Amino acid sequence: MSRKKRRSKSKKGRWWKVLLVISGAIVLTAGAFALLVLNDVRSTVNNKLHEDIDSIDAAAAKEKVKNEEPVNILLLGVDERENDKGRSDTMIVMTLDPNREQMQLVSIPRDTEAEIMGDGRITRINHAYAYGGSDMAVNTVENFLNIEIDYFTKVNMEGLSQLVDSVGGITVYNELAFTQDGYHFPEGQTTLSGSQALSYVRMRKEDPQGDLGRNSRQRQVIEGVIEKGASLNMINQVGDVMEVLGNNVSTNMDFEDMRKLATKYSNARKSTTTYQMSGSSKTSSGMYLIEMSEEEINKTSEMINNFGSNQTAP
Structure with a gap:
């Protein structure tokens, strides 16, 4: 599949307290507008969190937000270790539609x-x-699903x-x-503490669904932090939150x-x-892979590209 040319994006939690991320995932929480304009929050975001990348057209993304169009955010959960850059064990495309509130x-x-764009290996x-x-x-996910990513968040x-x-802490409903x-x-x-949540999202060997089950738990944690953060008065917690973000995001x-997103x-x-892509197992040169059919790739691409555009507004 050839990478589509980046074109103008004119086509196509409450989150006031601070933009949090995990991925397992991203974490978006709510709060008072005054909290967002605190100098320490602005400084942490712009000086510690911010990272420009060539594969995303920042000006086009800002235009979409200005026009309140759906935006796609790639969430990368990276398991970084000492002397090891790590791999993105969590990859979630989050689409936000402000008009239909979904x-x-x-x-x-x-x-x-998948083909690794800019490297060539499959x-x-x-x-x-x-x-x-x-x-x-970002480049690889865009090419794989034929979508445009407007923002990324890596944790x-x-x-x-x-x-x-x-x-x-957060509360989840565990199915296994x-x-x-x-x-x-x-x-x-x-109810999960921080260390418990990390173990909760990492388990896969005991899960008959393997990565599918683990990805489901990762999404649960994302939603759990969103809901917990939205219910809290985080005025007294913003310093702790921003320190965590600055060190890990x-x-x-x-x-x-x-x-503006807030x-x-x-x-x-x-x-x-939520949706979990699924395919068939295969082994290539001793490596376990999941092969996605063209039907599954096209279905997922349409889900993302058409999210909100072909649905009846509430």
Whole structure:
């Protein structure tokens, strides 16, 4: 599949407290407008979090936000270790539609077979980050799904524990009882601390669905932090949150991007839909891969490109 040319994007949580991210994922929370304009928040966002990449047309993305059009945000959860850049074990395309007040999360399994744009190798899609950072990861996902990414957010999964703790823990509904890293996660509603959340999203060996089950838990954690953050008065917590973000997150959003998303897209979390791409297993040169059919790729591409455009407004 050839990469489409980037064209004008004129076509095509409340998040006031601060833009949080995980990925497992991104975390968007709500709060008072005054919180966003605090100097320390602005400084952290622009000086520590912000990272421009060539594969995203920043001016076109800003125009879409100005016109309140749906935007696509690639969420990268990277398991970085000492002396190892890591791979993006979590890749989620989040689409926000402010007009119909809805959000869509599409998960791409890390073992998905894809051409790595700018490198040429056909291998696991999560290798794109290892080979060329966030820029190559965005480029590869855009080519694979024939979509345009407007923003990316990368979080080091080692920072997930701190991030969950910074909002006071989260609650999820666990569909499979299991034990991981010494923690037991019973079936049903359960409250997670930061370290528990990290173990919760990392488990896959005991899950009969493998990566599919793990990706589902990652989406649960994303939604859990969104909801928890939206219910809190974070005035006293913003310092802790910003420290966690500054140490573990990078994004091409600057402070003004976040402020405008907060004001124009604040209700997109009211209705959330999720989708997990699925394909067939194969082995190539001893490497396990998930091969996506053209039908699955085209279906997912249409879901993202047409999100909101062909639905009846509420």
